[in-house]
Amino acid sequence: MRKVVLITGISSGFGMHTARLLSGKGHAVYGTVRKACEVDPSVNVLMLDLTDIDSIKRTVSEVVEREGRIDVLINNAGMHTGGAVETTPEETIRLQMETSFMGMVNLTREVLPVMRRTGCGTIINISSIGGLMGLPFQAYYSAAKFAVEGFSEALRMETGQFNIRVVVINPGDFHTNNTANRRSYLAPSEPEDPYHEQYNRTLAVIERDEANGRDPILLAHKLAEIVECSNPRNRYIIASSDQKLAVMLKRILPGNIFSAILASHYGIRRRIP
Secondary structure: OOOEEEEEOOOOHHHHHHHHHHHHOOOEEEEEEOOOOOOOOOOEEEEOOOOOHHHHHHHHHHHHHHHOOOOEEEEOOOOOOEEOOOOOOHHHHHHHHHHHHHHHHHHHHHHHHHHHHHOOEEEEEEOOHHHOOOOOOEHHHHHHHHHHHHHHHHHHHHHHHHOEEEEEEEEOOEOOOHHHHHHOOEOOOOOOOOOHHHHHHHHHHHHHHHHOOEOHHHHHHHHHHHHOOOOOOOEEEEOOHHHHHHHHHHHHOOHHHHHHHHHHHOOOOOOOO
């Protein structure tokens, strides 16, 4: 069955592969970008700034005018900041939350009346493993993804009566442009910064994990499967076996033990009193 799909952030990574794959399967795909770029010609491209409510309204209106409905919303776009909690500039924190959380919230709120009128719909929110555990020197990225988790759980209960399904995706490390994008928003870390040494050591681990991450096409295939599934699960963790194990350990281990394991992975050195 042909579905009308609105997916944000298709200039690269998950969004690019997913939009192309869904379009190839015969769905009407509308993908958003923040600035002009080369995109698969089979995908309908719309300009969207998630921090601008008027831009969000125009995007949804255009899809509805052309198709009459939106069957699937994939909230994929976001940003990835890095830095110490103490020294990350406030404007970077606000941009992280306004893009990765409030942008998703406002777009979802605009699409919900459309789905209610048709009596069905699927909303797929891209969270992260970092939405299930706080990651060092990625605190505000994790905070935004934790917010996505709580928002999605509440939304699922509220919209079930309208046959609207809410699915959360938790990717682990994938080899995308996240590393390059995050470097645009790294908080300054000069030698006199008290976090300088640890920050750089941990950042090296983060970027190594990302460089060795999986191919984003794997997640795109899973998203396409979910779009075409009549009864998808509430959550899909798409990650390596080690990362899936970490999620399980977070649930069952005492907090201090799990934190010590995670800190060890990221090369966190703790000062012994």
